[in-house]
Amino acid sequence: MLKVTGLEGVVAGETEISLVDGEKGHLVYRGHWAKDLAVHHTFEEVAYLLLYGTMPTGEELLRFKKALTGKRELPEHAKAVLDALPNDMEMMSVLRTVVSAMGTSSYGWEPTIEQAMTVTAVIPTIITYRYHQLNNREPVKPNLEYDHVANYLYMLTGKEPSEAHIKALSAYMILTMEHGMNASTFSGRVVLSTQSDLISAVTGAIGAMKGPLHGGAPSEVIALLDAINTKENAEPWIRKELEAGRRLMGFGHRVYKTYDPRSVALKTVAQELSGKDPWLDLALYVEETAIRLLDEYKPGRKLYSNVEFYAAAVLRAVEMPSELYTPTFTASRIIGWTAHILEQSKNNRIFRPKAAYVGKIPNK
Numbered sequence: 001m002l003k004v005t006g007l008e009g010v011v012a013g014e015t016e017i018s019l020v021d022g023e024k025g026h027l028v029y030r031g032h033w034a035k036d037l038a039v040h041h042t043f044e045e046v047a048y049l050l051l052y053g054t055m056p057t058g059e060e061l062l063r064f065k066k067a068l069t070g071k072r073e074l075p076e077h078a079k080a081v082l083d084a085l086p087n088d089m090e091m092m093s094v095l096r097t098v099v100s101a102m103g104t105s106s107y108g109w110e111p112t113i114e115q116a117m118t119v120t121a122v123i124p125t126i127i128t129y130r131y132h133q134l135n136n137r138e139p140v141k142p143n144l145e146y147d148h149v150a151n152y153l154y155m156l157t158g159k160e161p162s163e164a165h166i167k168a169l170s171a172y173m174i175l176t177m178e179h180g181m182n183a184s185t186f187s188g189r190v191v192l193s194t195q196s197d198l199i200s201a202v203t204g205a206i207g208a209m210k211g212p213l214h215g216g217a218p219s220e221v222i223a224l225l226d227a228i229n230t231k232e233n234a235e236p237w238i239r240k241e242l243e244a245g246r247r248l249m250g251f252g253h254r255v256y257k258t259y260d261p262r263s264v265a266l267k268t269v270a271q272e273l274s275g276k277d278p279w280l281d282l283a284l285y286v287e288e289t290a291i292r293l294l295d296e297y298k299p300g301r302k303l304y305s306n307v308e309f310y311a312a313a314v315l316r317a318v319e320m321p322s323e324l325y326t327p328t329f330t331a332s333r334i335i336g337w338t339a340h341i342l343e344q345s346k347n348n349r350i351f352r353p354k355a356a357y358v359g360k361i362p363n364k
């Protein structure tokens with residue numbers, strides 16, 4: 001029987017969008033270090049860079065921001081879909097359904113940057129509309145005075161967001177915008193490769209993002225830290241988990257065999273924002289203990305904290321409700337997905353791998 005490879009190491013296409021070097025711990029977006037972009041640039045600038053390929057000039061940035069801001073309102077039919085969904089439908093399924101409902105005939109082959117911007121602009125509106133709806137509150141209307149990240153925070157709380165929260169969430173959203181041929185991006189490219197449309201490709205990507213092995217881990221990191229609760233409990237708790245053969249959420253990565261550069265950058269952001277917060281102090285201690293014990297129980301596997309571990313710390317510090325962690329990851333990754341969808345459309349061939357048949361063969 002063939003080893004189940006999960007396509008590890010298989011090159012499935014060429015890209016100019018990003019480089020993920022798992023041995024060196026490097027992440028590059030179109031020739032720029034992602035960790036620098038996260039600190040020195042805005043969501044809109046980096047989104048422009050990923051979608052268009054170059055950093056925007058002042059004039060280009062203004063136009064891009066204005067266009068993005070103008071697309072925040074949900075179309076009436078999307079609101080009607082949101083209003084019709086049952087309360088027990090969880091947020092990623094809601095997002096998948098409402099984004100899918102955006103797919104009117106204007107989203108045909110080929111995909112455009114304009115379409116990418118429309119979906120990007122409405123995702124925070126969908127998330128916050130649903131969030132308030134579930135809490136029996138009126139949804140907060142987008143504020144056109146704010147940039148993308150500030151407006152997301154504003155729509156969540158209805159209050160003016162602090163500069164520190166905007167900076168921290170913006171760093172998180174930039175660092176999680178793009179990450180090569182991961183499961184959701186690959187799903188998006190596969191759907192697009194049939195000459196389907198951008199909305200169908202993004203809907204598929206959201207479905208892939210939903211699983212805990214991909215985008216669903218940060219809220220589980222909170223659960224892990226809540227369960228550990230004290231420093232003294234860290235080592236026995238982690239040993240018990242590893243002895244039971246369970247995985248520690250927020251650790252390990254298919255590509256990174258060293259520290260995940262996003263995790264390193266987010267750790268600094270979390271430390272700047274939360275300083276001596278006891279919860280963050282516990283997170284730092286748990287990270288150190290877990291890496292040591294993972295090396296003991298899984299020698300040679302090179303398991304370190306991944307992006308989800310400190311993403312949880314940053315998202316918690318900006319007071320993001322934990323059920324919105326994966327949806328917020330989606331609100332960032334939409335840029336990477338659509339950049340790949342556009343790139344796929346420029347030099348497309350339908351994806352069609354093979355499977356080795358290991359079933360029975362009829363006698364005659």
Ligand SMILES: CC(C)(COP(=O)(O)OP(=O)(O)OC[C@H]1O[C@@H](n2cnc3c(N)ncnc32)[C@H](O)[C@@H]1OP(=O)(O)O)[C@@H](O)C(=O)NCCC(=O)NCCS
Nearest residue numbers: 212213214217246247248249250251252253254301306308
């Ligand atoms: C991210 C992840 C899915 C990558 O999976 P993968 O590349 O298929 O890695 P593998 O499943 O081949 O793991 C290799 C070995 O390390 C172990 N391992 C990997 N991640 C582990 C973790 N978080 N905790 C404990 N052991 C882990 C596996 O059990 C396996 O051990 P084995 O060789 O004894 O069988 C995996 O590391 C994981 O499940 N992590 C936890 C979930 C998470 O944080 N996801 C967010 C990703 S950004």
